[in-house]
Every structure is written in C-alpha cells, then in structure tokens.
Amino acid sequence: MRILIIDDEPVLQDVLGTLLRREGFEVIQASTAGEGLRLVEEQETDLVLLDLMLPDRPGLEVLKELKQKDPELVVVVITAYSSVEGAIAAMREGAFHYIPKPFKNQEVILTVRKGLEQRRLQSENRALRQRLEGIDNLVWRGPAMGSVIELVRRAAPSRSNILLTGESGTGKELLARAIHQLSPRAAGPFVVVNTGSVPTDLLESTLFGHVRGAFTGAVAARRGLFEVADGGTIFLDEIGTITPQTQAKLLRVIQEREFIPVGGEHTVKVDVRLIAATNADLRAMVADGTFREDLYYRLNVITIELPPLRARKEDIPALASHFLRRCGEENGKPNLQLSPEALDVLLAFDWPGNVRQLENVIERAVVLSTGDTIGVDLLPDEVRSPGAVAAPLVPPDGIDLKRAVNDYTRALIEASLSRCGGVQRRAAQMLRVRPSTLNEMIRRLGIAAADRD
Template identity: 50%
Template sequence: MSKAAVSDAIDEPSVAVHPLGQRILIIDDEAGIRDSLETLLTLEGFRVDLAGDGVAGLDQLTRNAYDLMLLDLALPGESGIDLLPRIKALVPDLPVIMITAYGTVGNVVDAIRAGASNFVQKPWDNEKLLADIRIAIGKNRAEQEVVHLKRTLKQRVSFENIVGKSEPMLRLFDLVAQVAPSRSTVLIQGESGTGKELIAKAIHAHSPRRDKPFIPVNTGAVPSDLLESTLFGHERGAFTSAVAAKKGLFEVADGGTLFLDEIGTMRMDMQAKILRVLQDRRFMHVGGTQEIQVDIRIVAATNVNLEQAVKEGRFREDLFYRLNVISLELPPLRNRKEDIPLLANHYLKFYAEENGFPPPELSSEALRLMMDYEWPGNVRELENAMERGVVLSNGPTLSPDLLPQQLRGNTFSTALLEQRPDASLFDVIEDIERRIIADRLERCNWNQTEASEFFRIPLSTLNQKIKRLNIVLKKRGKE
C-alpha cells in the first residue's frame, strides 16, 4: 500500500469548525512536545489537558469529556496503538489523531485499523495540524448530529408503530412524549380507526410503568352484566356461574396501565364505580367485603363526544372531569392526507412480509385515488385496503383495480394493458374475473361454498376457476 493510497484513505471530506472552547487531551511522554502543542492549541482557543503516559491519559478520559485526543505512538509501556482499543472502549466516538516520528506505511495502517482518525508525523506543520484537528472535530460533530437526527426522525415518523410525519401527528408525538412519564389520567379522543390503542401503548411504553402490564379492555364489547366482574373480579358464589374466585383487570394491571377503550358506551351505574376507583384506587370484588388497593394508571379512549354526552345525561360529569386531566385528540386520516403514502407503504411492506410476497409499489393512479378518498374508516380502513392489495396482487405494481370498490368507483382500469405490452383483451377480462372472485371470497371470509352460492355456480366450477386464475386463498377466521 503506497503512502498516496494511505493519504487518500485518511483524508475524507469534512466540515471544519471553530474551537469555541473545545477540549483536547494530549498524551505524549515528551514534555517539550506536550508544551509546544499546549501553547499552539491554547492560542487557537482550545482547552488543553496533558498526560505523560497511557495510564494518566485513561484516568483523564474517565473524568472529563473531550472533543479530540492527540496520542503519541511511542509511549513508555503500552504503545499508542495498543492503547487505542481501550480508548475506544471508553469513548467510541472520540476522534484520535496519532502523532509519531516513525510514520511508516505499516504504522499508519495499524493506527487507522485500530480506530485513529488521522496520522501526523513529527515535526508537524502547525497550520496543517490545526486544520486536521478542526476537520476531525467537525466531522465527528456532523456524524453525531446525523445519528441524533435519525433517532429523532425514527421516533417522530414511527412513534411506537404509529406512522405519520404530518404536522398534527408530530404535535401529537410531542404531547405523548411529554405526558407519558407522569402519573396523570389521559383521555384519548378520536374517530374509530384512528389508532387510539396504539397511542395508549405508546404512553405506557414511555412511562416508568413500561415493565409492568398494559391491559386493554374494550368496555363497549363486554356485555354490561359481565363488565363489573371483568374489571373488578368476583368471589366464588357471587353469581350463578362464579364457581371460583377470579381477579379482575384492575388487579391484573396493578403497577401498570389499564386502557379503558370506548368508555363513552359504559352504563351509568358502572361509571359511578369507575369514578370511585379513579378517586381512591380502591375497589371490592363482586360479592366481596374487603377493599383491594391498586397502583394503576388509567388511560381511557372514546369516539363519542363526551361533553355532548354529559349535556344529554348519558355520561357523568364528575367522571368526565376525572378522565379529562390530559386530553389527546387523534386527527382523522382525511385531515392528514400527507401521511397516506407513508402509511400505505408501511402496510404494503408489512403484509408482504407476512405473506412471503415481494411488496408491490403503488401506481400513481392508485395513489391518486387514495389521496382523493375521504377514508371514513381512517387508518384501519387504509390498512385493510393495503392487505387486500398485497393478497390480490400478482405483479410488482398495485394498480387501481386492486383497491376496494369504494375507492375505485364504478370504473374498471385497464392498467394491465399498460403494465404488460403483451397483454390482450382476454388477459384483461381474466384479470377482472380474478379480482371479482377474490373480492367475493374475501367478503365471505374465504368460505368457498358461500361464494359459489353468491355466484350461482357449482362449488366444483368455482374451485376450477380459483386454480386456473391462481387465486391465493387465505385461512378463514383471520380478523
């Protein structure tokens, strides 16, 4: 390896910076060298610390933060190259410039492999050394800023699987990060399908309770006569089917977070019992006589306007104010349409991986239809549309034909003719037939008998078409 090649490998484009009090550690066993470097760097505005050997240098490194290190190759005892791995173990990102009177190609290569940022030979040129130092510090600072930016963007663009980069979602991410560490009750409001449970999970994941249970319960889906037992538990014999004592979800969530979804549908008598738990963090089993105390955080969600429900006498005012300590509003998808391409690609990739397919790309026409659509079912509807597109796709592009009917209107697309120069009218008809059959199978939860009855054809005929058209069947019962 030539000296020119080594020089090319070392000299990378970087951004030089002004010192502004930056701190440099010099490790060199020659007092004259240390003094000369200290004078040069101090006059340039750097703060300088000195060490005469590796032991003293490592001690300084554990006690102070540095922007750069100047390290002599030939130190007493442990050489500079041998010392480098220990330096990098302590401060992996610290730029280290090696200084030596023995600037062989082998030494340079060994130093770079060990983690050195650059290599300077004695006697050095002051201006070049200063330039090398500023470039190394600037390059390191730029790299750290990029890492920080990537982490920030990753968190803000996909906050606990909540995909979005629109201004309403970025504001929501900031609020979640701000309220998560507290103990306060949170009320999440938004239309169905906007992702209220994902926000609740994000709050829990960023709270001190993250290692404790997160227990979701859809209070609107549990029958009213079972909800009290589900939440509070019961004693044996409390009612006919209570053959054994059972803990409720309040106990299961002890130390963690209980997510009460669709709380706006809860009966008035249950609202009063929930209010008492929020006030005292105490309750009794159904049929029990002893109070149980729990340490839980309540996060509630609703797609109902609770203020209106209070006015209409359908929701307790005192419970509303107990829940509404911190209120988060999830925007509907129609109010953040700039997130649609991001969400679509996210779900295309997810369901393609789940089904073992290569992810298709959205055609420009399909994306236009998606951007024009109002999405009454919000993110959940978009997710279902993308899963459908992945399953029905038989090519690299998701064309408008693969979108649900409500997005496409009543027109058939001839995208197949545009995608395949060899395609004929018969290919288009076959493609449309494939989509019609797959769409009906999906609507019938992949029940072939039901689909054959809908089409008024024998089951054997439908099975022949499924095989001929290469329709991928999904398992029944998948939500």
C-alpha cells in the same frame, strides 16, 4: 445486585462469598451445575462466577445453558492457569471475562464491578428500546400527527389520566400503547379492555373481579383486569358505553385507587394508570345525563384528540408504504410497490374508516396481487369511485315511499345492532342518533332487539 458462585471447592466458596459480601453484594452459592442452573431459574441473578471444572457437567456446557436462559447474564469463569485455553473458549461462548487461580482479591472485585456495570447498561438500553418501540410503531409525516406525538412525549412520563378522542379507526389503542411504553410503567402490564364489546352484566366483574358465589356461574373467584394491570396501565376503549353503576365504581378506583370485587367485602388496592378512549361526545353525554360529570373531569385531565385520516392526508404515502411492506412480508410478497396512479386514488379518497380502513384496503390489494405492483385495479370500488351511488329502482307501477324508507331504516338499525352485539348505545353512536331516539325507532318499527345497554 445478586451474584451466584458455582464451584465445588468449599474453601474457594467461602473465600469468594466472604469477599463479595464484604463489598455489599448479595451472594448465593451452588456446588454443582444442576444446583446452579436451578438457582438461576428461581432467583433473578445479575452475575455468575462459574468454575469450568465441575463434578456433574462440563463448565462450557453450563455456560451455554446459562446464556440461553438469559442472554444478558454476565458470566465470569474461574479456571486454573493450566487451562487458560478453556477460558478463552468460554469467552467465545459469551463469557464476560475469566479469573485464573490462584486469584488476587482486588482482581476479583474489579472484574465483578465491570461485569455488573455492563449488566446495568444492558438493562437500561433494553428499557429504552421498549419505550422507543411505542413511538416507532406510529407512522406520520405531517404536522397534524406531529403535534399529537409531541403531546404524547410530554404527557407520558406523568401519572395523570389521559383521555384519547377521535373517530373510529384513527389508532387510539396504538397511541395508548405508545404512552405506556414511554412512561415509567413500561416494564409493567398494559391491559386493553374494549368496554363496548363486553356484555353490560359482565363488565363490572371483568374490571373488578368477583368472589366465588357472587352470582350464578361464579364457581371460583376471579381477579379483575384492574388488579391484573397493577403496576402498569389499563386502557379502557369506548368508555362512553359503560353504565352509570359501573361509572360510579370506576370513579372510586380513580379517586381512592381501590375497589371491592363483585360480591366481596374487602377492598383491593391497586396502582394503575388509566387511559380511556372514545369516539363519542362525552360533553354531550354529560349534558343529557348519560355520563357522570365528576367521572368526565377525572378522565379529562389530559385530552389528546387524534385527527381523522382525511385531515392528515400527507401521512397516507408513508402509512400505505408501511402497511404494504408489513402485509407483503406476512403474505410472502416482500417486494411489492404501489403504482403512482393507485397512490393518487388513495390520496383522493376521504377514508371514513380512517387508518384502519386504509390498512384493510392495502391488505386486500396485497392478497389479490399477482405481480410486483399494486395498481388501481386492485383497489375496491368504493375507493376508486367514492361518489358512485347506485340509483334506486322504482317499479313501473310505483312504490310505497313510507314503507321503502321504513324497510331501509330497519335494515340499517338491524345491521348496526348486529355489529354492536345488541348494545343499543353503541348502535346509536354508529348511526349518529341519540340512544333514546334509536330506542323509539326500534319500538316503532317492531325490531326484535335484546337491549344489552
């Protein structure tokens, strides 16, 4: 562990430096406050031995600045017997302990070891808190999610790839974050890539980077997100939307832990854990040849399926309360409550949009509320009356059924393409049809669609 000595007396610097190096510590030294503060900025430091009498700044000021830079930094002050009051004041400002001059070597070593032990415990506690935050952000009460959480706890410490499946809005990204936080990689980066929202022609360079001049517009080299995630976790959402070409390159990264940037010649090695998610049926995509079988089995080492909200309705009260508290605090309404009647309506609804839809409904109610209680009147019509469907209007002189059906189909397809950014494969998933079927309907109905599949 690294110890910084800030003292303007060369003899004391020499004595302390020799003593601590003999005990196996790495020692760096500064003779002024300014030099010491600069070293703390430049090098990770575990403990500082700080003289309270420095030539350029008062030691108490330096102590305060050190603690501002790193609240967990252990600072031991060195003081003359005549200024013990200053040492006590330093301890009030966060100093770990003080050593009076002249000191005994064993006293210094003992104090330093105790301080470094505190530093180690603080570091371990911080890492534990970071890991627990992932689970703390998940809200559940019933057995359906309980079994999912248990699987997450068991799978997270491993290096294995994980495939998260489930409908849209079930919380796959939140679960991926929990897996990362519970893994040994928690201190590393967590990089999220929604592959379905990245244009197909840019996805490969987004994931693997490119060299300067690799394609039109590549005016400078750029690191890919796999390289950014080195030492941590990368989360690929909507994995079923990637093209066969990108699938092949992804397979190489998983197998060899290396890739070649677009337009490059040299391989880049990475140590990344992969978590993928999909709401599509990858088995069916393998069967119809749109998803590589070898990649599927590489991703499918551990599969965790998130249940839809309609299958875990026992969690709705806790989820609603969580969203109500959070949205209330964000909107300056911290004391809102959900009426029993409104909760009954939430429990009766089937939530096709799952947890994300419930969150949106609660946020809407909070924004529109004027009192302390969220009643049924603040819930949207589709939640209050889920079975109510407006009867179609038939003109007195009749209607062309085929044209009406085609117009309605065209409107649905155009709306889906618009929501999916023109990506036909995603629109097909949204409409629950095969991509080839959607493509044929687009041609038959004369829909102008820029196919970015």
